[in-house]
Amino acid sequence: MAKSSTLKNMVVTLFAVTLIASALLGGVYALTKGPIDLAMAAKTNNAIASVSPEFDNDPSAEMFMVESAGKSYKVYPAKMGGNAAGFAIETYASGFGGRIALMVGFNVDGTIKGISVLSHTETPGLGDKIEPSKSSFSAQFEGKDPQNFKLVVKKDGGDVDAITASTITSRAYCDAVTLAWEAFKLCSNQKSEEEKANE
Amino acid sequence: MEYILIIISAVFVNNILLSQFLGVCPFLGVSNKVSTAAGMSGAVTFVMAVATLVTYLLQYYVLVPLGIEFMQTVTFIVVIASLVQMVEIIMKKISPALYQALGIFLPLITTNCAVLGVAILVVSKEFTFGGDPHMLNMAQAVVFAIANALGFGLAMILFAGLREQLELANVPKEFKGTPIALITAGILALAFMGFAGLV
Amino acid sequence: MSKLSLITRGILKENPIFVLFLGMCPTLGTTTSAINGLGMGLATTFVLIMSNIVISSIAGLIPSKVRIPSYIVVIAAFVTILQLLMQAYTPGLYETLGLFIPLIVVNCIVLGRAEAFASKNNITDSALDGIGIGLGFTLGLTVLGAVRELLGSASLFGIKLIDGDGMLVFVLAPGAFIALGYLLVLFNKLKTRIS
Numbered sequence: 385m386a387k388s389s390t391l392k393n394m395v396v397t398l399f400a401v402t403l404i405a406s407a408l409l410g411g412v413y414a415l416t417k418g419p420i421d422l423a424m425a426a427k428t429n430n431a432i433a434s435v436s437p438e439f440d441n442d443p444s445a446e447m448f449m450v451e452s453a454g455k456s457y458k459v460y461p462a463k464m465g466g467n468a469a470g471f472a473i474e475t476y477a478s479g480f481g482g483r484i485a486l487m488v489g490f491n492v493d494g495t496i497k498g499i500s501v502l503s504h505t506e507t508p509g510l511g512d513k514i515e516p517s518k519s520s521f522s523a524q525f526e527g528k529d530p531q532n533f534k535l536v537v538k539k540d541g542g543d544v545d546a547i548t549a550s551t552i553t554s555r556a557y558c559d560a561v562t563l564a565w566e567a568f569k570l571c572s573n574q575k576s577e578e579e580k581a582n583e
Numbered sequence: 584m585e586y587i588l589i590i591i592s593a594v595f596v597n598n599i600l601l602s603q604f605l606g607v608c609p610f611l612g613v614s615n616k617v618s619t620a621a622g623m624s625g626a627v628t629f630v631m632a633v634a635t636l637v638t639y640l641l642q643y644y645v646l647v648p649l650g651i652e653f654m655q656t657v658t659f660i661v662v663i664a665s666l667v668q669m670v671e672i673i674m675k676k677i678s679p680a681l682y683q684a685l686g687i688f689l690p691l692i693t694t695n696c697a698v699l700g701v702a703i704l705v706v707s708k709e710f711t712f713g714g715d716p717h718m719l720n721m722a723q724a725v726v727f728a729i730a731n732a733l734g735f736g737l738a739m740i741l742f743a744g745l746r747e748q749l750e751l752a753n754v755p756k757e758f759k760g761t762p763i764a765l766i767t768a769g770i771l772a773l774a775f776m777g778f779a780g781l782v
Numbered sequence: 783m784s785k786l787s788l789i790t791r792g793i794l795k796e797n798p799i800f801v802l803f804l805g806m807c808p809t810l811g812t813t814t815s816a817i818n819g820l821g822m823g824l825a826t827t828f829v830l831i832m833s834n835i836v837i838s839s840i841a842g843l844i845p846s847k848v849r850i851p852s853y854i855v856v857i858a859a860f861v862t863i864l865q866l867l868m869q870a871y872t873p874g875l876y877e878t879l880g881l882f883i884p885l886i887v888v889n890c891i892v893l894g895r896a897e898a899f900a901s902k903n904n905i906t907d908s909a910l911d912g913i914g915i916g917l918g919f920t921l922g923l924t925v926l927g928a929v930r931e932l933l934g935s936a937s938l939f940g941i942k943l944i945d946g947d948g949m950l951v952f953v954l955a956p957g958a959f960i961a962l963g964y965l966l967v968l969f970n971k972l973k974t975r976i977s
Contacts, residue, residue, distance in 0.1 A: 398851060770960075
């Protein structure tokens, strides 16, 4: 039998239920905060590892920001034995269905080591071919030096083979990679200045 | 200009019902007559707009500053439930006829996934309306909510018209009722896919 | 009624998707593959069982005029717990299911069950009912997900069956409606055949 619906009972009940629920949630939140942070870090670290040359440092811990054309980019330096081996850069562009986020890995000499997709909302079967598991579109960038390999689709006079029937997605992808390259050029300048200063 | 893009995107390209699958329960339940569909859509538009505004403020002025974003689900649904309750009370006083006509469907707006869905969407992801990915500001959020509600209404009213016709058609026994309604909805969704790429 | 029938009832006679037509939004939105459907079903089942148990325990203490808001708060709390747990331990599935996880709180099945059954029955029966309905929901989601994955991506549970794409429309919005419509017809035929 439920309690009678007097105003006092109603207010007290709602208040109590909400209070207990909030306290419980606060507790669970505190317990899961660690694992959640770990899971999010693991995602970034996996992306970095898949596009970077071999490294023995912790790129996430040494992350720094680079300003290029009014926007900030996260750069994760990969080092081997203390020397820079490459840089993984997070970049974005507006695709067909929304934001495309990529992790572009550069070797120190400026060639692209690899590109992985962090997130996207492109059309399944068409734009989603930017994912490495779905087609070889992203593989064509590996080993290329953007100084010689024009990061623009062939239709627009560049060297990139676009995804069939997904020109907008392909263009956005190229834009994102270009932005990452601009950021890379800035940070490799930064790095060489630091090295000169340390000598 | 951006507002026009928001409206076109929400009403046609990413129709809340036909491409995001939010609000399907009332869609299948209320849409047998154009008049009820219209009344329901009006109520939903009002609740969605006000709910989005309130939850937006709640998120950015209470939840984020206090670091209690995990309370989002609880607080948002409480806001929506309270709003619907208020709308019920007001409507009973102002327009008892409409209140009677909507019947059970008015309190059911609380469980309409579209209302909670839009409120969460607005504060969760970055949008790319004509530019770089960014979070919506308050004015854009409200316009987005109203536009989505209009899209909901449009789909509902179109569908109600189709269902009124279906009642008179010669439908095989096993398909009568919900199955044929679903297949028709699928064809309507297919038609709306033609808007893809507009924005 | 027997304890076992509490569970089996949710699978056939009162299947939430095919008979009660509840929870349509996640049914259409998360069934792009069998695994997604299965994950969503299990997630919802967790909330169903937990909220049924808690609501059954406290139903006597709640004044009837505020019972719906109170139940909603309880359900929302468990949905949040689910969100936190999934974010920590199943991040891939969490990202794929996205918006539909918090939307479990407005899944008519959960609130409907709480109001219609859990608030009027003891804890054990309510838990069993939650298991039964959850099982029926999960089964429906997995079957629909499997059908859409098979037709749309030519794969099952992530294993590619043929090289190349399937009929893509089935992993997109229209395909969801159409596949569910036809599945419903099959289910009805099955039901009349059995009874």
